[in-house]
Amino acid sequence: MILAVAPAAVVTILAVVLIVLALVFYLVSVIVQLRRITAGLDDVIEGVGEIVTKSAPVNEVVTVINQQLDAGVELLEGLLVKKAGMADAIGLVEGMYPGAAAAGFRNMPDSENVTAPRIGEVYTRGTLTLARLGREAPIAAVTPEGPVLRNIEGGSLAARQLYPDVRHTAPEKLPRSPVIGSDAPVQYEQRDDIGAPRKRMPGGAAVAERPEPSSGADRHD
């Protein structure tokens, strides 16, 4: 009976040993991988901690910056309204930034209800020219509700036509700018006395002096 049972017992023991070996091998491998994951997570935590530390004061600083900028905007808006009046100020802002009049000014709720005047009727031609040159503003609209005369996104012909030369024709080559300075080949403020007869000789006085009596050496006896 014992000899008959022994082979089955050996097989059982062999099977259990195989299962245990498989468990050991794979579990050890899993442990190694988990250790690598732990090390990697340590690096992640370190990096995230740095991010948290570095970004901690950002909110406060940005808030202060926004407060300063808000103060500047309120100052400029207040000054503009004080000097130009509410209607003209709205018209100027609408001329510079189409649609901004609907939002109005920040601390002036009544500004939302002001009808923006056509800026071309309010300001002089020189102001319009400066505004065009500086801001590419879509000013000079036919009516405040109508379309602007210029393409505010891509049109620059109107601004280029402000120049008296042929720049708006987009020539291949424009005349070079003049060279100025003391080393310039052409002096634009030329002196009139260059090339003219000298008024006086170098080293001598311009006024003729009375000649002194000649000495004995100069006599021509």
Add this chain to the structure above:
Amino acid sequence: MTLWWIGNIVLLLVILPVVIYLLRGVLAAATSIVPHVRTIADVAAAGSADLDSAELLLTTQRQVTETVAGLANYGGSLDVILDDAAPGAA
């Protein structure tokens, strides 16, 4: 006796393969996590490096403060120089 042999056969042909299959799955999952963790660590380090310039916000804050202060000075001067709008226009 017969049941014992049947048990051995089941142990070798069913239990052992199932155990190996499950353990391989766990190992494969654990192995696949490692590169992702490495990638996350690299991204975190890069994000931290990107925030090195955050301290420049202090310079921006100082410059904005100085700019607004200068703006206030200019505004005060303009307020003195320029006439106010007509009472009816304001």
